[in-house]
Amino acid sequence: MTEIMILVPGRSSKQGTSLNKGKLKDEYLDVTSRVEMNMDDMQRLGLENGDKIRLSNDTGETVVTCSGKKATDLPSGMLFMAYGPPSSQLMDSDTAGSGMPLSKHFSVAIEKVT
Amino acid sequence: MSETAKENIKIVKHATCTFCGCVCDDMELTVDMDAHKITKAKNACVLGRAWFAEHVIEDRPAAMVDGKEVSIEEAVEEAAQTLVKARFPITYGLSDTTCEAQRQAVAITDIIHGTVDTTTSVCHGPSGLAFQGVGESTMTLGEVKNRADFIIYWGGNPAEAHPRHFTRYSVTPKGMFTPNGKKDRTVVLVDVRKTSTAPVADIVIRVKPGKDFELLWALRALVKGKKVADNIEAITGVSMDTLTDLVERMKNCRYGVFFFGMGLTMTRGRHFNSGALLALATDLNEFTHFVAKPVRGHGNVTGADNVVSWQTGYPFGVNFNLGYPRFNPGEFTTVDTLSRGDADAALIIASDPASNFPKAAIEHLHKIPVITLDTKETHTSKLAHVAFTTATYGINTGGTVYRMDDVPITLRPAFDSPFPTDEEILTAIRKRAHELMLAKSGLGAAGGGGTQKVAAPRKE
Numbered sequence: 001m002t003e004i005m006i007l008v009p010g011r012s013s014k015q016g017t018s019l020n021k022g023k024l025k026d027e028y029l030d031v032t033s034r035v036e037m038n039m040d041d042m043q044r045l046g047l048e049n050g051d052k053i054r055l056s057n058d059t060g061e062t063v064v065t066c067s068g069k070k071a072t073d074l075p076s077g078m079l080f081m082a083y084g085p086p087s088s089q090l091m092d093s094d095t096a097g098s099g100m101p102l103s104k105h106f107s108v109a110i111e112k113v114t
Numbered sequence: 115m116s117e118t119a120k121e122n123i124k125i126v127k128h129a130t131c132t133f134c135g136c137v138c139d140d141m142e143l144t145v146d147m148d149a150h151k152i153t154k155a156k157n158a159c160v161l162g163r164a165w166f167a168e169h170v171i172e173d174r175p176a177a178m179v180d181g182k183e184v185s186i187e188e189a190v191e192e193a194a195q196t197l198v199k200a201r202f203p204i205t206y207g208l209s210d211t212t213c214e215a216q217r218q219a220v221a222i223t224d225i226i227h228g229t230v231d232t233t234t235s236v237c238h239g240p241s242g243l244a245f246q247g248v249g250e251s252t253m254t255l256g257e258v259k260n261r262a263d264f265i266i267y268w269g270g271n272p273a274e275a276h277p278r279h280f281t282r283y284s285v286t287p288k289g290m291f292t293p294n295g296k297k298d299r300t301v302v303l304v305d306v307r308k309t310s311t312a313p314v315a316d317i318v319i320r321v322k323p324g325k326d327f328e329l330l331w332a333l334r335a336l337v338k339g340k341k342v343a344d345n346i347e348a349i350t351g352v353s354m355d356t357l358t359d360l361v362e363r364m365k366n367c368r369y370g371v372f373f374f375g376m377g378l379t380m381t382r383g384r385h386f387n388s389g390a391l392l393a394l395a396t397d398l399n400e401f402t403h404f405v406a407k408p409v410r411g412h413g414n415v416t417g418a419d420n421v422v423s424w425q426t427g428y429p430f431g432v433n434f435n436l437g438y439p440r441f442n443p444g445e446f447t448t449v450d451t452l453s454r455g456d457a458d459a460a461l462i463i464a465s466d467p468a469s470n471f472p473k474a475a476i477e478h479l480h481k482i483p484v485i486t487l488d489t490k491e492t493h494t495s496k497l498a499h500v501a502f503t504t505a506t507y508g509i510n511t512g513g514t515v516y517r518m519d520d521v522p523i524t525l526r527p528a529f530d531s532p533f534p535t536d537e538e539i540l541t542a543i544r545k546r547a548h549e550l551m552l553a554k555s556g557l558g559a560a561g562g563g564g565t566q567k568v569a570a571p572r573k574e
Contacts, residue, residue: 006323008306010376011275011411016133017164023469023492060473073308078323080307085469085493093472096384098243099235099431099447101472103380105306105323 003045007035007055007079007090007108015082032084038076039068045112052113055079055090057106062086063113079108122148129526131158132210132508133165135410135518136276136283141166145528152509152528159277166528169506172490176533178501186502186534186542186568193461193485193500194546198554200459200483202435203228206448207465208422209237209415211487211536212513212525216414216421218540219463225547229433229457230426232418233465235447237376238408240385241392242419242429243443247385248392253371253405254519255282260289261403264367266302268391269326269377270409273310279409280314284373291368300363304329305377319360322351327383329357330390336361337397365401372406379408410518413508417516452478460484461543463536464507468493487536502539505531513537534568542568 018028035055037047047053049067056062064086074080081087083103090108095101129141143166144154155166177189184192197203205223208216209232223230234242258265265284272279280286285296292298303315306323321329329350332342336357347353364370372395378387391406398404410416419429426432428441431448444450448467451457452475459482468476469492483499486492495501505511510531514522552558 008323010271013160013274013277016161016275020133020161020164020168022168022490023466024496075307075320078307083470088470088476089473091472093449093453093474095444095447095449097444098384099231099239099443099450100379100384101236101449102382103236104377105381 002109002111004107004109005037005041005077005079006105007081007087008104009081009083009087010104012082015084028084032082033062033064033086035064035066035079035081036069036074037066037079038071038074040071041076042066042068045110047112054111054113055086055108056111057090057108059092060089062089079110122146124529126526126528129528130508130515130523131155131162131165132413132515132525133161134276134413135416136278137413137515137517137523138162138278138282139523143528147529150529150531161277166509169489169509171531172503172533174491174503176503178498180499186539189500189502190539190542190546190568193543194550196459196483196485196499197222197226197228197461197543198547198550200226200228202451202456203459203461204448204451204457205230205461205463206467207233207463208418209233209412210464210507211414212507212511212515213414213417213421213522214513215463215507215536215540216418217425218537218544219461220422220425222461222540222544222547223432224425224434224439225544225551227434227437228461229431229435229446229451230422231432231446231448231451232415232422232430233412234415234419234430235443236449236471237411237415238379238388239430239443239447240379241374241388241408243385244389244392248389249396250392251395251399251405252407252519254521255284255517257369257405258371259283259287259292261291261369262371263292263298264300264302264363264370266304266364266370266372267311267315267409268304268372268374269379269381269387270373270375271305271309271311272373272375272409273314275375275411276409279373284371285314300367302360302363317360319352319356322349324382325350326378326381326387327390330387330394332357333361333364334390334394334397337365337394337401364398364404367402367404370395370398370402370404372404373409374406375409376411407519414515416518416520417514417522420516420520449475452476455481458482462494462498463487463540464489466492466494468497487539489533503533504536504539505533507536511535511537538568
């Protein structure tokens with residue numbers, strides 16, 4: 001099972017509160033290692049809340065825990081996760097002369113980790 | 115300062131939260147002076163409460179070299195020597211410290227002929243480029259509170275990133291010309307997904323990922339009375355009816371505001387996206403009053419833009435190799451200088467690029483001597499050659515920060531820290547680096563090593 005989806009890293013309240021405790025603490029590492037996925041996509045791919053999936057692209061790969069979001073909240077084919085070390089593994093360093101690497105909306109292959 | 119002392123409890127009124135760019139200055143802090151801890155932060159949001167509760171006195175050395183505890187003076191000497199020896203030293207971070215510390219960091223970079231950049235380059239740097247290309251129809255948040263009746267959040271989720279933005283400035287507060295608060299305002303949200311900001315909005319528009327520019331350009335055309343291609347919905351995911359309704363509302367409001375986030379700057383198009391939105395705001399001033407403002411993340415990232423601008427003439431990505439400032443994003447911005455392997459030493463202040471930069475940049479950080487100033491241990495401080503633990507701005511130190519609308523606010527600290535401030539450490543590094551550079555150029559003596567005095571750690 002491998003499928004290409006669009007990853008949207010961003011801020012979340014839990015990420016914001018946990019980083020105050022410390023970026024090396026378990027809570028922050030846990031919050032930034034979770035990815036939200038459309039529930040219909042999860043069902044189609046045989047995934048359940050708490051399953052581990054590997055996200056990968058030409059830049060790198062990371063293993064995260066998936067949780068379902070209603071189809072009305074997160075479109076099919078889109079993933080959301082809080083910014084953090086795991087999402088950085090997938091970020092290309094090319095800034096196209098702007099200083100800004102593309103940090104949202106990049107394609108990743110997803111694969112269930114068994 | 116409104117402070118009252120009662121036994122070991124201190125109340126600090128009108129304190130400022132420096133967690134995010136809202137910089138709310140109506141905090142009432144209850145401080146346990148024995149435990150050196152803020153036990154209550156009245157008026158704070160969920161992020162502010164965590165900010166105040168979790169910034170306690172850390173149990174770690176004030177200064178370390180290669181993981182071993184040293185005196186602050188020894189660490190300052192090592193930091194200055196490292197920076198002066200480097201051929202392409204970079205200074206980065208700065209968005210979570212005071213303006214007073216930021217100006218010292220710029221001065222150091224000037225002295226060592228280095229490159230100074232801030233977290234703006236990976237945040238609203240593209241908006242900074244767009245300001246230069248398009249201009250900015252701007253305002254203060256006080257104006258928004260008192261006058262704005264039409265608010266558009268585009269590519270941002272303030273419900274999670276700036277929770278008090280709605281209640282202090284943009285949605286619910288009752289202002290001079292908005293006496294009924296929320297009832298006097300229409301709120302629109304444009305985003306690729308339904309975020310927790312959606313319940314606040316009267317109109318939610320979902321744009322296809324990577325199609326913000328196309329949507330903004332279509333709106334510009336409609337505002338100017340031009341025809342838009344029939345397949346605009348297929349391209350952007352937004353129907354023509356929705357677009358024409360939005361245009362009518364924008365043209366007919368009394369005072370409209372765009373608040374835009376990193377959904378525009380971090381995606382394909384970058385500064386073109388921000389520029390399209392700023393141009394749309396300008397276009398709308400043919401019909402009504404319309405303004406635009408980036409919603410800024412870190413507590414003093416706006417101050418970093420201001421300080422670097424007033425000291426060098428440019429907002430970020432500034433290089434002093436030739437002895438005068440040059441601005442070139444893509445060449446002198448930190449992701450680029452690290453990923454290409456240009457930088458051979460890094461001074462990182464109040465930032466954690468080893469956590470959130472692209473992989474190639476993080477790998478290069480592991481190869482070069484890094485100097486960090488931070489309040490807590492981070493991924494970057496763990497790999498640092500020289501690591502300083504510093505006091506937390508706004509909690510342990512005074513100083514100045516800029517709110518996201520470029521309004522400067524003075525900080526009221528709650529309790530002392532045994533650690534030095536960023537400003538104290540950077541001032542000491544600046545003085546020692548200056549001596550070393552003079553000696554290097556034959557204009558002065560280097561002096562004995564480790565002689566820069568830093569204010570002694572405070573006794574509790």
